[in-house]
Amino acid sequence: MGKSGVLLVNLGSPDSTKVKDVRRYLDEFLMDERVIDIPYWKRFLLIKGIILNVRPKKSAAAYKKIWWKEGSPLVVISERFAEKVRKKVDVPVALGMRYGSMSIKKGLEELKKQHVNNVFLVPLYPHYAMSSYETVVEKAKSLLESDFNEMKMDVLEPFYNHPEYIDAMCEHLEKELKGFDYDQLLFSYHGIPERHIFKGDPTGKHCKLDGSCCENSSVAHKTCYRHQCFETTKEMVKKLGLKEGTYRNSFQSRLLKDPWLRPYTDQELEAMPQQGIKKLAVITPAFVSDCLETLEEIAMEGKEEFLDAGGEDFKHVSCLNEDDVWVEVMAKWIKEWYS
Template identity: 55%
Template sequence: MSKKGILLVNLGSPKSTDVKDVKDYLDEFLMDEKVIDYRWFFRSLLVQGIILNTRPPKSAAAYKTVWTDEGSPLIVITQKIQRKLQKLVEVPVEIGMRYAEPSIETGIRKLTEQGVTEIVLFPLYPQYAMSTTETVVDKAEEVRKKHFPQVKINYVQPFYNRDIYIDCLTESIREKLPENFDALQFSYHGVPERHIYKTDPTKTCNLNDCCSRETNPSHQFCYRHQCFKTTELVIEKLNIPKEKTVISFQSRLGKDKWMEPYTDETLENLPKKGVKNLAIVCPAFVSDCLETLEEISVEGKEEFLHAGGENFHYIPCLNDEDRWIDVVKTLCEEKLNEFYLV
């Protein structure tokens, strides 16, 4: 009989806060054609000729502000999810990162060393994007074909609109939401607008009214639609007025047109509109990391308060909350059961 296993995959993190380790990590991350989708020559000029000569010291300093005694928050939290999930399922559970170690190859190898031949791979991203889910699947398939051709992989699909996830996220936000707030901001990781078109095989996306349509062929591939849908469903469950919520996109890089509105500009403008008490959540992430702990809860807070805001409340990600582990278990078991049906 085939033996089954689970591989949880997250973004990844530098090995340490040393500038060299951060540079190595950024090199692998930014040279991924799914992240910076220029031709290799121009991508290399940008990344290795410019970014890696200026950004690593700044990024290393940022990582130092969030680093824990155990290591990178992203890695540590993913390990906690792994350990909790392992107690709930009877199959082996390992983790892999898209960039750096433990890599996807390392995770698959650990499973195969335990006799696993059928793997449920779970990209830990609620919404589909070229630079997240798509690159994880492409990398996993590359690794499988090259090193583990005997292994079968079943992928957990984006779960941005699944009831179990929406209920989980809503309850987590509800428990942490302050009693008095003027607005609840949903900040998602941004992507260049051209990525939305590139990931749409139906060619029906126009980055305009199609996101709000009940059905559209591009929805299953459209990051923008999925972010808006997650927000809509959570707002409905929270039962708060839509006009009391804001959606924005963070972490843009370079001068290309990225999805709008931008989080930093939104944080600067909200106090001018009378928002003095702000709560903010980042539903593109299931685990707290540099983009949430430093970019939002430190830099974002400074931007908001400097612009005239009075109270800034960051709502943590789901991390290793038990209810989130239950969601992970359910989504993985659905894919495990598909192996039995083949």
């Protein structure tokens, strides 16, 4: 039967806040054809010729604002989470990142040293997107074919609507918002280009981004990031018993000038105070670990945008991170796999 083991995979991080390390990280990240899905020569010219000459310095400054003394928050949190999960299960658990020096390959090598040949790949992304979940899975498959062909692999499917994930999210949210009286709860999801939605539609005709396609049952929903985000909100709203009008969805982290999923978080933050929303809570369900996009873009920049526009109070809800309930859920899923 062989020996089983788990590989948890998160996004990744630069090794430090130095510009050269941030540039190296951005180079790998942005040159991924599933992140910027344009022909290679165009991507090469855009990334190497323009973005990497401008963005690393700005990104390095942003990372400095959120960097912990132990290192990158995303990496430190992921390591703590992995260690907690490790103590709950009876199989080896390794951690890898899609980008950066803590690679998927290093994670697989760690499992190989422990004589693992049945791998449970766990992309730490609740929702399916070609630029997140899919690129992790395809990278791992490629490595198994090239360097670890003695290994077999199973993959945890996106868990955006799994009852135990929803329960963990709701319990965590209620703890975070205890004592905070908000006018509105904003579900801010990481954005993706609209064209990624159409590319991910296996029917070639279901996804229309018209407000109705996400509601009509289709095989396309299995790979539709937009639908899955809305389902997470819907399930959490149902579980929490939230009233219509007390919550909304938005999408953050736009890149380049292509149309991305709407509404845009920054525009919502600036508009809400004029709509009578003065006390705002923001949750970011697309991330299970706090990172640059949550700690800097939402908790710092987003707060500033909201308050400058006339808001009075702002609460950033932390990600699940190493929450004990979330650890128990992941351990349960792993045990169900190897039992």
